[in-house]
Amino acid sequence: MIVTDTPTLYLSIYIIAFLIGLPNAVLAFFCCIRKIRSKPLPIDIIMLNLVISDLFFLTFLPVKMKEAADNMFWNMPYILCHLNLFLFLMPLYGSSQFLAAISTERYVCVAFPVKYKNPRRITYTILICIAIWMFILVTAVFTHRVAYGGSDNGTVPQLCYTNFTHVQLQNLLKMRLAFVAAFFCIPLIICCFCYINTIRILLKLPLIKRCRRLRAIGLALGTLLVFALCFGPFNASHIVGYITQDDPKWRMHTLTFNTLNACFDVIIFHCISYEMRLAFKVCAKGFIQFYVRIKSFFKCCCRT
Structure with a gap:
């Protein structure tokens, strides 16, 4: 039985994730393309793949909005339901993999700066x-x-x-438990190890600028925030489901909040890419100027 107010909550979260995530993902995509064309680095290639994963997810999000608007009934062509697994669920799983790759790349950059400059690292990163x-x-x-x-x-x-049928659910519960290890626990351990050691090394280097240290801390906190608030509850539902041998009633809630991953990725883009920070400042400045002009226009209209 679907609670009447629940689809409204889902729709609200989907809209927030779409409005915040899509503009920033598009902006990050063009920044990555521009950087790769001029001077590619391994971190740019990994970030581009993370952005593409977010774009797949955000492009499919209007379909989930329609589902929520229809009180969670699927009144669309069923082929879109099949694509739901490929364009909605799997990009969320893929995000954890690319976040782990980003943390590894940052650690290698700080801990092994000589090996990091090896030109073959671009090829290795592409293969990864x-x-x-x-x-x-x-x-x-x-x-x-x-x-x-x-x-x-x-x-x-x-x-x-x-x-699902009983057999389908039993097989899915086993698979979801494996997903917890492959797409949550292992990437989380990698991220924690890499960022803890990265920050520890940066704090010991006196010549490192304070802003770089803050960006490293912000990147670590942003990544842990994604794992804790977005991936954590969803994967906890997999564990509970395997123990109880049934889908928890609150699983859909965790899946919906999982979509906020697209919003929190903005923090990661901002900490990694100088071009993204510059573009964000330009957009923010343009928005403020537009707001001031509109405000002045209305003031003039009121006086007349």
Whole structure:
């Protein structure tokens, strides 16, 4: 039974994530492309892949808005429900992989600066990103076969990725437990190890500028914020589901808040990319000037 106010909450969160995440993701995408064309670095390539993952997710988000507006019934072509797994769930899993890759790259940059300048690192980084995408794709295809294989999709109104047979649910619960290890625990451990050691090294170097240290701390806190608030509850639902052998009733709540990952990624983009910070300042300055002009225009209209 779906609570009447719940879809409204989902729709509100989807709209917030879309309005905040999409402009920043598009801005970060063009900044990454511009930087890679001029002077590519491994961090730019990884960040570009993280941005692409967010764009896949944000492009599909209006479909989830329509689902929430229809009281969580699937009144759209069912092919979109199949794409839900590939363009909504898997990009969220992929984000944790790319965040772990970013933390590793930052640690290598600080701990091994000589090896970091090796020109082959660009090739290695590209191969790592390709491997991550292949891992995500294979996982999505295998999950799709388990979730939709042999199911009856002819019922109207339909529910998308919530109504499973007993066998399907049992197999999914096992897979989700494996996802907790592969897409949450291991990336979280990697991020914690890399950022703790990165910050520790930067604090010991007297010639490092204070702003660089603050950006490293901000990057670490932003990443941990994503894992704690976005990925944590969702993966906790997988563990609870495996223990109880059933989908927790609050699982959809955690999945919805998981979408805020696209908003928090803005912190990571800002800490990593100088071009992103510069573009953000230009956009903010233009917005303030536009606001001042509009305000002055209305004042003049009121006086006349």
